[in-house]
Amino acid sequence: MAPVPLQRTFARSFGRHLVAALLLLLIGLMVLCSSELVPKRVSLQGKLNYKDAHVRDIWTLVQLGTGVVYKLPGQPLDSPGYPVPPASIVTLDCTPDPKMPTNCTKISRAEVSRVVAPVARVGTDMKLRLLVMVVSYMASSSCGARAGANVANLRYAYTGDLGYMNFLRNCSYGQVTYSNVTVISTRVLCTGFLDQCDEESIALNARTSATNQYGPAFMSSYSRFTYVLPYGLLSACGWVGLAELSGTQTWYTPDGDGVFNKGTVLQESLHNFGIYHGWRNGSEYQDNSTAMGLGNSCPSAPELRRLGWALPLAQLNRSTLATRTFKAFMLPATYATSDGNMIRIQPNWLLSKAYKNAGTCTWRCA
Ligand SMILES: *[C@@H]1O[C@H](CO)[C@@H](O)[C@H](O)[C@H]1NC(C)=O
Ligand SMILES: *[C@@H]1O[C@H](CO)[C@@H](O)[C@H](O)[C@H]1NC(C)=O
Ligand SMILES: *[C@@H]1O[C@H](CO)[C@@H](O)[C@H](O)[C@H]1NC(C)=O
Numbered sequence: 001m002a003p004v005p006l007q008r009t010f011a012r013s014f015g016r017h018l019v020a021a022l023l024l025l026l027i028g029l030m031v032l033c034s035s036e037l038v039p040k041r042v043s044l045q046g047k048l049n050y051k052d053a054h055v056r057d058i059w060t061l062v063q064l065g066t067g068v069v070y071k072l073p074g075q076p077l078d079s080p081g082y083p084v085p086p087a088s089i090v091t092l093d094c095t096p097d098p099k100m101p102t103n104c105t106k107i108s109r110a111e112v113s114r115v116v117a118p119v120a121r122v123g124t125d126m127k128l129r130l131l132v133m134v135v136s137y138m139a140s141s142s143c144g145a146r147a148g149a150n151v152a153n154l155r156y157a158y159t160g161d162l163g164y165m166n167f168l169r170n171c172s173y174g175q176v177t178y179s180n181v182t183v184i185s186t187r188v189l190c191t192g193f194l195d196q197c198d199e200e201s202i203a204l205n206a207r208t209s210a211t212n213q214y215g216p217a218f219m220s221s222y223s224r225f226t227y228v229l230p231y232g233l234l235s236a237c238g239w240v241g242l243a244e245l246s247g248t249q250t251w252y253t254p255d256g257d258g259v260f261n262k263g264t265v266l267q268e269s270l271h272n273f274g275i276y277h278g279w280r281n282g283s284e285y286q287d288n289s290t291a292m293g294l295g296n297s298c299p300s301a302p303e304l305r306r307l308g309w310a311l312p313l314a315q316l317n318r319s320t321l322a323t324r325t326f327k328a329f330m331l332p333a334t335y336a337t338s339d340g341n342m343i344r345i346q347p348n349w350l351l352s353k354a355y356k357n358a359g360t361c362t363w364r365c366a
């Protein structure tokens, strides 16, 4: 298999897909019936979603009310010219592609109606109910069958002693746990979109198939949804993991870089909580001390603080650390406790140009 670099990627949202499919059909018919040559602009309101598929940026807008997903040519800019952050509720004008009405070839007049804070404080005692759908494709007139991952192996990867359930419990100091992880096999009929790794189609088809099999009450009893892709789609996808950046859904390839890699699985799960990638010295992903980079370990201290899973022992800055004074701290290891396991340093005695970020000091045993 062609080696695809270890990439874990993020973002995206889901809507009411059946409504979306019907609406798409309707819009499609409307376009067929109209013979207009100049594309008309339409005004849309919805949630802005961003997926970093590394080789390309994917910006979409999920329309409020209908859940229709519109592809955008890039990140929208607001009227002063600032990029609109992902997860914002935005109103914009879209010039649809005449051949594909949910594809905006141009966007303008973006206005943010609600900015969603990029950092989610998860808080304590959060119980997740996760449904893992192991997707396989059945052959159709448009494409061939593709086998799915082994369901028993996957169940073990989540529920085994060293599995992802215990890993999340450990990393969150018991504050976020899975109360139920159910792994099911989900067969869908192959379509061109599915074979091109269109993650929205994969999610829609898998959920429809699972609903037919287990009923709507079963589906709505879950709060998180994971799709494990069939084999052979790695090069079509160009990623090994994908997540809504703030959301409930994650997607993985069925291999050792994807769903069978605990760092990838933790990274995508934390994107659902609104946590971004780990950087090192200006390079994305290069922080190997955390799953948010390319590590297989729990979140770093700043990430733990953002998640609300751990608190600083002290915050040192110009007002709390006077010049020419000493202070001593007993810093416990990060794994030992969530309470006071880091020292946060804000060097605001430096000129504002040199002071961009606060630093944190921790004691970790790898
Ligand atoms: C959608 O539009 C983009 C340009 O914004 C274009 O590159 C892409 O091929 C279009 N996709 C489809 C399915 O029409
Ligand atoms: C969770 O922590 C316990 C106690 O430190 C450790 O024995 C176990 O291996 C950890 N499990 C995982 C999956 O990290
Ligand atoms: C998880 O939830 C499903 C659906 O509600 C239920 O059928 C299953 O028994 C539960 N499994 C566990 C281990 O609690």
Ligand SMILES: *[C@@H]1O[C@H](CO)[C@@H](O)[C@H](O)[C@H]1NC(C)=O
Binding pocket: 281, 282
């Ligand atoms: C950080 O990046 C700069 C510029 O890209 C490079 O010169 C420097 O060697 C890097 N430092 C480390 C520790 O990797």
Ligand SMILES: *[C@@H]1O[C@H](CO)[C@@H](O)[C@H](O)[C@H]1NC(C)=O
Binding pocket: 280, 286, 288, 294
């Ligand atoms: C981080 O890990 C990756 C893959 O294991 C490796 O290629 C990279 O060089 C490491 N980066 C640093 C800064 O250690």
Ligand SMILES: *[C@@H]1O[C@H](CO)[C@@H](O)[C@H](O)[C@H]1NC(C)=O
Binding pocket: 314, 315, 316, 317, 318, 319, 320, 346, 348
């Ligand atoms: C400095 O730290 C103290 C607490 O340690 C905090 O209340 C204060 O807001 C900090 N100052 C700045 C400028 O953030």
